[in-house]
Amino acid sequence: MQTQDAQTATDPSTPHVPAATEAGGGPPLSPFRYTADLAAQIELRWQDRWDERGTFHTPNPSGPLTDAAGEHADSGSPSFFIMDMFPYPSGAGLHVGHPLGYIATDVVGRHRRMCGDNVLHALGYDAFGLPAEQYAVQTGQHPRVTTEANIATMRRQLRRLGLAHDPRRTFATTDSDYVRWTQWIFLQVFGSWYDAQAPRPDGGTGRARPVSELVEQYEQGLRATPDGRPWSELDDVERRRVVDAQRLAYMSETPVNWCPGLGTVLANEEVTVDGRSERGNYPVFRRSLRQWNMRITAYADRLADDLDLIDWPDKVRAMQRNWIGRSEGAQVTFEVIGGAELGVFTTRPDTLFGATFMVVAPEHPLLDEVPPAWPDGTHSTWTVGHATPIAAVAAYRAEAAGRSAVERQADTSKSGVFTGHLAINPVDGRPIPVFTADYVLMGYGTGAIMAVPGGDERDFAFAQAFELPVVHTVAPPEGFEGGAWTGDGLVVNSTSAELSLDGLDVATAKATVVEWLEARGLGTGTVTYRLRDWLFSRQRYWGEPFPIVYDEHDLPIALPDELLPVDLPEVPDYSPRTFAPDDAQSTPEPPLGRNEEWVSVTLDLGDGPRTYRRDTNTMPNWAGSCWYYLNYLDPSRRDVVVDAELERYWMGPGHNAQTGPSGGVDLYVGGVEHAVLHLLYARFWHKVLYDLGHVSSVEPFRTLFNQGYIQAYAYADARGQYVPAAEVVEDQGVASGYSWQGQEVFREYGKIGKSLKNSVTPDEIYEAYGADTFRLYEMSMGPLDLSRPWETRAVVGSQRFLQRLWRNVVDETTGEVTVVDAEPDLATARLLHRTIDEVRTEMDGMRFNTAIARLIVLNNHLTSLAQVPRTVAERLVLMVAPLAPHIAEELWELLGHPQSLVREPYPVADPALLVQETVTCVVQVQGKVRDRIEVSPDIDPDELRALALATPGVQRSLDGRGIRTVIVRAPKLVNVVPD
């Protein structure tokens, strides 16, 4: 998923954060003072202890993974499964923005654990991908070497944060035994077809089934073959072709983004708006190439409908719905003069009478044959100067092929040409010209449209350019200026001998015309999706090989389970073969094809040893992140993709009180940049696994949370050159308010990174303040879902809080514990319990910034006491523990507890201490505060009303005026409305 690249990678170079507390020399401070040095000692010690003691070993209900004492979890115990989006281990190291989500999930996990849940939280690495491959190409080093070094660096940086991950459950997508199961899932998809009529356990209709059941249906004659011949008359190769065409993973000629300069196909998101490669800026061409696809479109409805079952941000659900792009309309068949038929999809069948021409995409097969001469009535502007339709269409097709999809869509001017074909409008029998134009896309609907210039702005623009007639079929409102009317209204101009829609509203007209078309076999009501099938192959080295071989018929054959995993072969060169950047006709040559000994393989697949050819593509980077959540449940278990009992315990529907009918991961935190692709692909795989009976949950991720980004200020001088942000000072002497080395600089806000010279690394902050301060600062900066600026000089506030907490328990000159066993006074007890109550609410809502504010208030109150009562200090320490775990553990131990606090119950408020003795009631006159009175919280409203009316403030404001009404909201507010 390359989450790592979401925020620009940084240079972990020289620290430029001042040492926080020991600056300026002077006498050494007490060793018992909570300085960065002491924090570091405490933090490193506890991190080692947690590892040694297996503190975060999360027990499964069965199997090899137990807790540190060797116990399994009770299968009825509440489970809570937390995940971070899979990091890509980049070589550049982390900056302070990266850990934000990891800290947040860690805080949630530690908190839930103290609330009694069995918490599953671990972190693996999404380690296949382009950066490692590019680096390998540059250095000649194997990508595995750099990948493993990067993972080690990232592990070290993250370990220093004190994350409560189960260390036994980490893995990388590049591990051979992980690849094995990625390939296994691919074979499950390959081995399935979608039966749209089959009932599902969740009550719906349509599910994936093994292709063996499809074959059975053919054998039993329950299903007709595509050409209608009996199954028994088809030969083996024909039968395989019939089945292969219906698999959920299938090969087909697909138009792709081919980049000769890089020697590889690119995903759409790797191509810039002007149709060039993001990396290297080479031209990208559309080429039809034989590629693997996954039939995600079969799941379009379920992927859209089941968004209602899960607790995701509305924005992300909207983006997925938008991406799936379900639209309802009709498929209509137009007869083409000369014998052919042309099917179109339209969402506006009610406008059929306004269809004055048709347009097909340049790639449309209808254009493979066009009339030899222009028909009578051809308008001179339609031919664009060509002598024959053949010449015109050939020229236009060539022109369109030379433009990338992105270029075509960026240019909204209407180009095109008449094809010489005439079609018959089915509702009134009129002949209408068929054009080709690249504003119609081959990949959507049928690649052909009926053009209604009176009701569609694009068609109108085309009609203007080519002098085509415009008929309005929906009456526009008064004062309509002309052009296309796309709004609602009553249908007009829509009557033929057999059908009239005039006078109907649009919705009724749609239904009427669809019924009419269906009765005559001219069309059907249908649903179309924007979503396309998923292009699943890449011509790269550093990815999962396909577990597929080809026989002499060039048809794919799945490798049997026992031959998995198919590991990557050694090759002489990791880079794809590149071509002249503008050589559009070149063809990709995958790096895996360079090892002939590997490509050609002799196997006995049941009919004796034969020679096969391996698939030399690799899977896209998304493959490994499509199922990794299942692997956390037990990465050591290799006999099944996921153990059914573990899946039910951690992910099944109803596995804890919050989980709804969908089941799935309880909390999934990551950036919104994965809103569509990763999250859609993973949901798709999960539903396939559900259909095939491998998982009980309907959705993989029950709750999704998008954290904001941490960005930072950057400063540029008058020439626009960036200067090191850490060296900029506030300067009232210049207009901008900031200067660097005496010259005025201007502040900007942007991503943290090398290019803006504003990078700050976690290592610098650990060094200057410690991990607990760093964690606390990131959690207190603001709400988790908001992006916000990093400000190193503000970090000290969090350190001061922890220092005060430390001093509330420990004498910093002697190191002695100073708490007393006396009971707290009533005010302190009240504050404690109110704090517990509020902090619980805020923690449950993941509002850590406000939770911390409450803890600061309590902590500050304790500093004002001559002696701190132990019971209060202990509960404060427990409440701080999820946020700043190391100092909390240390204080907990100093307070006399030999056991770690990670499973200590989170404090519970005493309701008796939450009720207030008196409440301040605000007395308003006409909405303005005029007085305040102290009243009992359960005061009678009538009594309160009388008290309020008697207050001097009300009397003064009324000044003799009468009272129209009095609004009483006991016990907090009374509002007097005067006449």
Added chain:
RNA sequence: GCCCCCGUAGCCCAACCGGCAGAGGCAACCGGCUUAAACCCGGUCCAGUGUGGGUUCGAGCCCCACCGGGGGCACCA
């Protein structure tokens, strides 16, 4: 062009169902501590909620329009 989110103190941010605009932090300033400075401790200062209308007894919160910032989609028939 269309859709979504956000505009509260010098800065980052709170404010429950519409009910006293301030919880917390940073910065600044004053005082204490100190030979001095830093750290630390105590205190002070600081906005009427982007703008203009509307609804309401009462609006930061609801509605409309606009301005500014961020994001998504964009020839999808």
